[in-house]
Amino acid sequence: MQSTSAFLDSLRPAGSKRSGKRDLIVNVFLRQEGHLTADDLYDLIRKEDQKISRATVYRTLQWMEEAGIARKVDFGEGRFRFEHSYRHPRHFHLICKTCNRSFEFLSSDIEALLEEVASARNFTPRQSILQIHGTCEACRTGRAPAVEGGTTELLFARDALRIAIATERSGLEFYSRAARLTKDARGRRVFERLSDEEQEHLGKLEARYKELLAQDPLLESRPTFLFFKGAANGLFAAGAEQLAKGVDDRQALMIGIRCERASHRFFKRYGDRFEDSEGKQIFLEFATEEREHLELLIREYRALVERQRRRPGGRRKTRPEQPTA
Ligand SMILES: [Zn+2]
Numbered sequence: 112m113q114s115t116s117a118f119l120d121s122l123r124p125a126g127s128k129r130s131g132k133r134d135l136i137v138n139v140f141l142r143q144e145g146h147l148t149a150d151d152l153y154d155l156i157r158k159e160d161q162k163i164s165r166a167t168v169y170r171t172l173q174w175m176e177e178a179g180i181a182r183k184v185d186f187g188e189g190r191f192r193f194e195h196s197y198r199h200p201r202h203f204h205l206i207c208k209t210c211n212r213s214f215e216f217l218s219s220d221i222e223a224l225l226e227e228v229a230s231a232r233n234f235t236p237r238q239s240i241l242q243i244h245g246t247c248e249a250c251r252t253g254r255a256p257a258v259e260g261g262t263t264e265l266l267f268a269r270d271a272l273r274i275a276i277a278t279e280r281s282g283l284e285f286y287s288r289a290a291r292l293t294k295d296a297r298g299r300r301v302f303e304r305l306s307d308e309e310q311e312h313l314g315k316l317e318a319r320y321k322e323l324l325a326q327d328p329l330l331e332s333r334p335t336f337l338f339f340k341g342a343a344n345g346l347f348a349a350g351a352e353q354l355a356k357g358v359d360d361r362q363a364l365m366i367g368i369r370c371e372r373a374s375h376r377f378f379k380r381y382g383d384r385f386e387d388s389e390g391k392q393i394f395l396e397f398a399t400e401e402r403e404h405l406e407l408l409i410r411e412y413r414a415l416v417e418r419q420r421r422r423p424g425g426r427r428k429t430r431p432e433q434p435t436a
């Protein structure tokens with residue numbers, strides 16, 4: 112991960128001098144989580160340096176917005192708030208009207224829907240703002256919030272990993288079942304190999320998950336950030352069910368191809384859309400692995416069809432379905 116100061120240096124024209132005041136303001140801003148008003152930031156700055164004026168803080172905020180470090184948000188309070196945009200994934204907000212706190216979430220189903228609407232109306236979207244206004248649990252029940260907060264980047268990485276792990280688990284289940292069912296020796300070896308690979312990847316993802324937890328002991332119990340309706344049970348769950356109904360070797364390969372293709376597209380599509388973050392990286396790495404599995408299965412499918420065709424009394428009369436990546 113790029114350090115903040117390296118990031119700031121990259122924004123500065125070559126040879127230009129570091130501005131001490133500006134760096135201080137930016138660093139204080141980046142240390143905060145959540146959504147600050149300009150005055151909140153000014154109060155924080157004053158604790159560190161009494162000589163910095165309100166005007167300097169305002170100017171720097173404006174500069175940060177232009178430089179892509181800060182994002183302006185309007186929660187309908189009659190003044191703007193600012194949040195990080197550097198390595199901070201785009202998201203939506205829940206806003207409590209009682210305590211004025213806001214909570215971030217991202218739903219890829221909502222994003223996909225917004226895209227669909229815009230494209231159906233030939234509209235080029237620049238920004239979509241979704242806010243849920245209401246009362247948070249703490250304000251409603253009068254109890255202190257159990258666990259909240261945490262950095263959005265960590266929550267995002269945690270949720271991206273959870274989805275990848277669920278997918279690996281369902282893939283593992285799928286391939287070990289397919290290996291048990293497949294009669295063709297070579298086809299069986301392919302499923303066994305993929306099942307071993309899924310097992311190995313699963314181990315790696317789980318180790319990465321543990322590393323994340325080590326950065327924040329409360330991470331597991333913090334609220335969900337990233338919502339995915341369709342993917343939570345693992346993208347191979349439906350395929351594993353289909354196998355249970357009884358299929359032949361070719362059909363088993365074809366179901367594997369469909370699952371891998373859906374999985375590759377899913378991780379690629381959302382990974383491309385996320386802003387630079389560990390969550391994005393997890394999705395894109397996973398998309399690449401799924402693509403490799405997809406290509407392997409397609410090769411095997413073609414080889415199997417060829418073997419069955421050559422076999423004396425080969426049972427194929429109709430032209431088999433041709434898979435493509
Ligand atoms: Zn509240």
Ligand SMILES: [Zn+2]
Pocket residue numbers: 145146184194202203204215
């Ligand atoms: Zn936010």
